[in-house]
Amino acid sequence: MAKSAEQGHPNQAFGWAATDTSGVLSPFKFSRRATGEKDVRFKVLYCGICHSDLHMIKNEWGKSRYPIVPGHEVVGIVTEVGSKVEKLKVGDKVGVGCFVGACHSCDDCANDLENYCPKKIYTYGDTYYDGTATQGGYSDVMVAEERYVIHFPDNLPLDGGAPLLCAGITVYSPLKYFELTKPGMHIGVVGLGGLGHVAVKFAKAFGVKVTVISTSPGKKEEALERLGADSFVVSRDPDQMRAAMGTMDGIIDTVFAAHPLLPLIGLLKSHGKLILVAAPIDRPIELPVYALMSGRKLVASSLSGGLKETQEMIDFAGKHNITADVEVVPIDYVNTAMERLEKADVRYRFVIDIGNTLKAA
Numbered sequence: 319m320a321k322s323a324e325q326g327h328p329n330q331a332f333g334w335a336a337t338d339t340s341g342v343l344s345p346f347k348f349s350r351r352a353t354g355e356k357d358v359r360f361k362v363l364y365c366g367i368c369h370s371d372l373h374m375i376k377n378e379w380g381k382s383r384y385p386i387v388p389g390h391e392v393v394g395i396v397t398e399v400g401s402k403v404e405k406l407k408v409g410d411k412v413g414v415g416c417f418v419g420a421c422h423s424c425d426d427c428a429n430d431l432e433n434y435c436p437k438k439i440y441t442y443g444d445t446y447y448d449g450t451a452t453q454g455g456y457s458d459v460m461v462a463e464e465r466y467v468i469h470f471p472d473n474l475p476l477d478g479g480a481p482l483l484c485a486g487i488t489v490y491s492p493l494k495y496f497e498l499t500k501p502g503m504h505i506g507v508v509g510l511g512g513l514g515h516v517a518v519k520f521a522k523a524f525g526v527k528v529t530v531i532s533t534s535p536g537k538k539e540e541a542l543e544r545l546g547a548d549s550f551v552v553s554r555d556p557d558q559m560r561a562a563m564g565t566m567d568g569i570i571d572t573v574f575a576a577h578p579l580l581p582l583i584g585l586l587k588s589h590g591k592l593i594l595v596a597a598p599i600d601r602p603i604e605l606p607v608y609a610l611m612s613g614r615k616l617v618a619s620s621l622s623g624g625l626k627e628t629q630e631m632i633d634f635a636g637k638h639n640i641t642a643d644v645e646v647v648p649i650d651y652v653n654t655a656m657e658r659l660e661k662a663d664v665r666y667r668f669v670i671d672i673g674n675t676l677k678a679a
């Protein structure tokens with residue numbers, strides 16, 4: 319066993335943190351717990367920038383406690399394992415997604431749904447079992463319990479693979495759970511950002527027909543040619559929306575700005591399912607119940623995925639060569655990246671090159 323675990327020394331860490339609601343990130347030294355017997359420590363090489371990171375650093379959900387080192391699409395190489403770690407070893411390619419803990423005794427935990435455990439612990443911005451604040455992957459080193467560490471397939475690149483740990487599982491899980499993966503089905507994807515573009519890729523890998531629903535025609539060519547979508551509907555064009563009415567088995571909606579659900583419900587066939595994976599931050603959404611009645615349609619939501627399913631998703635991505643389309647940026651670009659993300663100016667996920675650009679001061 320390596321020294322820090324034997325002697326119980328905390329792991330010194332260096333990252334970038336937001337310290338107030340301006341959300342501006344700056345260099346930050348902190349420590350992580352010593353690598354415990356069930357823990358894995360890894361050197362972080364890449365970390366994706368999820369829009370949730372932006373919501374959190376600006377306290378848009380009203381639950382942020384500063385300082386916050388964001389990042390829950392964290393990948394790297396194992397540098398130390400505790401004595402009771404069974405499946406992972408030094409040198410393995412691994413990652414951590416949205417969660418680092420849960421109660422492990424409730425029904426959800428027993429069903430591999432740590433993501434729905436009432437005591438789930440988020441990777442950052444939360445409180446760990448020992449009372450310390452959890453801190454995310456915009457940092458050089460990560461320590462997490464083996465149960466929360468995902469083993470990457472050898473063929474999956476770490477930079478393009480990192481975003482799958484949040485964006486990927488967040489769309490994969492509802493596609494599976496709501497049975498929207500049957501070949502020949504037709505699904506819609508609303509909002510072609512980080513989550514939306516990987517939803518297109520997973521759905522295509524399942525053999526499903528995919529229509530991207532977007533406010534403007536600007537992303538049409540890319541959606542069809544680069545991402546492999548089958549069709550594109552401009553939601554502001556009533557003729558296009560009318561032509562697509564009643565054609566979809568399901569819709570994955572990734573837009574957090576408040577928007578009417580009625581036109582989307584209209585796109586569904588009877589028994590169609592509208593899955594909202596983004597929560598509107600400005601005002602509550604109105605639910606047009608009468609539109610659901612005629613057709614026994616469903617509106618539902620979903621939060622990330624459990625650890626077993628996340629591993630399954632990564633293995634599926636490895637098999638089908640699914641990665642996010644990423645713009646890899648150095649750590650000192652992170653504040654500019656946040657500004658651009660706010661303006662939806664990224665195709666389609668920023669990933670920070672931690673390994674080459676984050677150097678402890």
Ligand SMILES: NC(=O)c1ccc[n+]([C@@H]2O[C@H](COP(=O)([O-])OP(=O)(O)OC[C@H]3O[C@@H](n4cnc5c(N)ncnc54)[C@H](O)[C@@H]3O)[C@@H](O)[C@H]2O)c1
Pocket residue numbers: 367368369370373484485488509510511512513514533572573574575576577594595596597620621622659662666
């Ligand atoms: N349910 C979950 O487990 C989960 C997991 C990850 C992220 N999220 C949430 O999902 C949302 C999307 O995350 P992301 O990382 O894909 O973000 P993103 O910024 O990469 O993508 C958002 C997309 O929505 C579009 N958009 C923004 N405002 C719009 C508007 N008014 N009308 C139409 N389109 C609009 C943007 O053009 C962009 O394409 C965020 O709110 C995030 O917090 C939820």
Ligand SMILES: [Zn+2]
Pocket residue numbers: 368369370371390484485
């Ligand atoms: Zn996320």
Ligand SMILES: [Zn+2]
Pocket residue numbers: 420421422423424425426427428432435436437
């Ligand atoms: Zn639990």
